[in-house]
Amino acid sequence: MMYQPEQDIDDLISGYIHAPHDPLLQEQIDVFHSEGPEQAAYLESRLAAWLAEGVPVQEGSTSFVIPSSSRRVFNRKWLMTAVVLIVAAGVLLYFYRQAPAEQIQYVNNTGHVDTLLPAPGCTVITDRGASLRYPAGFTANPELYMEGGNTWFEVALPVRLRMQLDEHTDLYTLNAVFTLHKTNTLFKILVIKGKVTLLQHNGKKVYLTANMLAKRERHQPLQFKTVKSQSLLAWKTGRLAFRDTPLEEVIDALNSYYHLDIQVPPSAAGLYKRNLTADFENRSAEETLALLQRALKVPLVKDSGNRYYITLK
Structure with missing residues (x-):
């Protein structure tokens, strides 16, 4: 069956055609395009049809005098021609943005923390084992896909960075410092400074500022909150001493520093109400697990x- 769009989709595409440089419309169009092959084909056919029908044919040059009564009509005609050409450029820009670009694959196999500089104004510090990829033309097209591991980002770019966190969520920022933890089943992001925007594929946005953490587990909705500590940064800071700190933040720190995957199942979710005071610094992973079990007094x-x-x- 041929794809049948709802009226709001047609309105979205029409709005984009008339204002292709609007950042919000660009984001919503990208979301719609990525929903499936039928949606992508419909969008591209609409834009191609508009290009075929909307650009006026240039007439041959002829010397003539414009009567004063016709000058306003003439000016309006060429104003509309200029508008059409500008919008056409925007639509062509959309197709250019959809074209596949050469990707640079990065994996930190150094065995220690490493620094990556995709472009001036974007510093990425990676934990051992972290992996990501980004286009070769990152300076002009700052996009990045985080595949796994712990990373620190310091961003101050003239063009907004777009980062795909998972199949449902994209991150956008111009100026921010944040850390990201990514596995096959979840991501967690903690903002240290500045502001980032999380755009979900249902069109909803979440704005994160300093000391806010957001996470999404597979098949679960996006969650966000303000946190007491920067425990998600333990892999970088080495700080593992806690005083009256929420258990979830303690677990975040231990997981990131020791590369563990300590989980609290739904049946034990009540434990998240507990705060913990403990010092795990200068201990092995085995010693830390034993100390955590003693502190919680649960298996x-x-x-x-x-x-x-x-x-x-």
């Missing part, structure tokens, strides 16, 4: 690899 069960579950029995 800590190993699943597989580096994954552990905190349970109530």
Whole structure:
């Protein structure tokens, strides 16, 4: 069955045609284009049809005198021609943005923290094992896809950075400092300075400022809140001493620093109401797990690899 758009989709495309340089419309068009092949084909056919029909044919040059009564009509005609050409350029820019670009793949295999400079004004500090990719023309097209690991971003760009966090969420910022933790099943982002915008594929936006954390687990809605500590940065700072700190923030720190995957299942979610005072610094992962179990006085069960579950029995 041929794709049948709703009226608001047609209104969105019409709005983009008339204002292709509007950042919000660009974001919404990108979201619609990425929803599926039928949506992408419909959007591209609408834009192509507009280009075919909307650009006026240039007439041959002829010397003539414009009667004074016709000058206003003439001026309006050429004003409309200029508007059409500007919009056509915007539509062509859209197709250019959709064209695949050469990607640079980066993986931190150094065994220690490393620094990456994709372009002036964008510093990325990566934990060991972190991986990401970005286009070769990052300066003109600052886009980045985070694949996994812990990273620190310091961004001060003239063009807005776009980062794909998962299949449902994109990040946008011009000027911010933040850290990101990404696995196959979730992402967490903590803003240290500035502001970032999270655009969800349903069109909803979330604005994050300093000391705000957002996370999304697979098949779960986006969550965000203000946090007491910068525990998600433990992999970079090494700070593992906590005083009356929410358990979830403590677990974030231990997971990032020791590359663990400590989880609290729904049956034990009540533990998140607890605060913890403990010092895990200068300890091995095994010593830390044992100390955490003693501090919580609940079982800590190993699943597989580096994954552990905190349970109530």
